[in-house]
Amino acid sequence: MANIPREIKFNIFSRLPVKIIGICRCVSKQWLGLLTDPYFLQIHLERAQKYRQLLCLDQSIENDDEEDNQKQVFCFFARNMEAIIQYRFSGLIDGYIYMIPSGHGLVCLVNRGIFFAFNPSMKKFARLPKAQASTCGGVEAGFGYIKSTNEYKLVHLYNIQDEEELDYTIKCEIMTLSEGSAVSSNSWKQLEIECPVMVSGWGVLVDMKFYWMVWEGCYPTVDQLILSLDLETETFDFIPHPHVTSYIEGNDTFLVELQGQLCLVDTFAYPPITDVWILKDPVKKIWVKEYTIDLTKLEGFDDELTQIYILGYLNEELIINSQKERLDFYNVGNGMFRRGRNLHLLRDTGICLYTETFFLLND
Template identity: 80%
Template sequence: MAKIPNEIKSNIFSRLPVKFIGKCRCVSKEWLGILTDPYFLELHLERAQKDRQLLFLDQSVDHDDEEDNQRQVARFFTTNMEGVMQFRARGFVGGYIYMIPSGHGLVCLVNRGIFYAFNPSMKKVARLPTAQPSTCGRFNAGFGYIQSTNEYKLVHLYNIKSEEELEYTIKCEIMTLSDGGVVSSNSWKQLETECPAMVSGWGVLVDKKFYWMVCEGCHPTVDQLIMSLDLETETFDFIPHPHVTSYVEGNDMFLVELQGQLCLVDTFAYPPITNVWILEDPVKKIWAKKYTIDLTKLEGFDDELTQISVLGYLNGELIINSQQERLDFYNVGSRIFRRGPNLNLKRDTEICIYTETFFLLKE
């Protein structure tokens, strides 16, 4: 080993899972130096981004009632894209667990109003400082990773009722998570700017901006169907839907980040197709239709029961969850689906993609 250059050693080590690298760091001072060197960390991240993992969450209850205190079983398990098991974990918790993906290494969990940062690679969980309570009882948040600063941003939107019974104000707070940093009680930063609309779904972070779909019925015009929050200017804005005529009852729309761009996935009830739009110019707010997917070619597709969710993009394929026992992979070049291995997924299994990381927090 002494005769092997450190560059080659780093290349060898970079092919190992994070949990094994943690053990290797304890072998010797030499190995610790190699495995904590910025060159190795960058090499490992580059390789991990090409071999992303899947995190699954099964719960013993099929509802999200935050007032329900019954004990339940939460089961986490991770695999690679070929279905090879990485680990399983289970535990008893009170109430429903929400899982907010970041598109990177950490995942945010929410249980009974408490946020947790979860590193699946190292099976470490850190409880985050208590967020402001929301008078409406619902959670609206976003969680994402900024590679240029090696930080995670957690955005929490919460309601405050006014003296008038039917009026409310939506406020926003942001937490920044740094590698090895300490999360303290004053980690939340309260924004002075009020949130202009009620949103649905988790926020998607692209180029230091979070994006949400505005709740149906809460937007005054068709040009205000998507809301953004600029983390640098701490200001809100609206983005129009790319194809207004498809915004009709029976269609399903959600946002996702694909290859560093904001995408809107628009599934028609009839005809059964899914359009994927890309926000080509965030400044001029110009959209372009990137893919049109014929869902009738998806094995097991039922136009009344199947709900399509695009999880991400990897190696020329869109990773699709159609609420079956397996995931599907859609080749954007050949326009052909292929079935993944049988994972025995339930219809309500929560799924997200993550990249292995050494990122840890100190409580």
């Protein structure tokens, strides 16, 4: 090894999984210095981003009632797109587990109102400081990675009104997770400004802004369908829906980050198509329809049972979960689908993408 040029060593080691590199760091001081070099960490991350991993979650109960004390079996397993299992582990826990992706290395887990940061690459959990209790029953949050500062942001929206009053006052708290920091030193920052509406689904982070779909019970107008939170100014704003007809007809819509841009995925029942809109200009709030996907070309498509979830973008393909045993991949160039290998997924398996990372929080 001493005779191998440093650049070639970087090239070799950068192809290894994070867990194996952690073992290699213990071989010698020379290897430790090599594998903690900032340049090596950079090229390892760049390579890892080209080979996204899947984190899957199966749990024995579907009830997401926070008051449910039922013991359940959970199973986390990670694999790559070629159906190769990276690891699998399971256990018992009280109640339902929410899984909030960041689009990067860490994943946020929520169980009975308690937040955890989870590094799937290293199978490390960190229980985060207690969040404010909410009376709205569900969990409204957002979790994302900021590359420029190498930090994660966790946003928690919570209702402080009595749920029996059928009213809401939504407050907001934010936690910043820095690499190597002690979990006990992290704290929630309470924003003075209130959140104007209740939201639905997990927040999507793009360019220092979180975005949520507004809860339909708030009866939002076309100009108030999407809520944004600017992390720099700590202010809320609304983004209009890109397609008025789609909103009026009540299509199945959700938000996702693709290639660093906010996208709204809009699925029609008739004709069975999915439109992908991109927020090209966040300042002027201008949307552009980037793709129109003909769902009749999807193998096994059923216009009443099939639901389309776009997980991400990789190698000119959209990664699609249609709640089958396999994932589907849509080529944006030729408009054709290909079906991935059998992953033996269940219909209600929770799935998210992540990139391998060395990012850790200390106890």
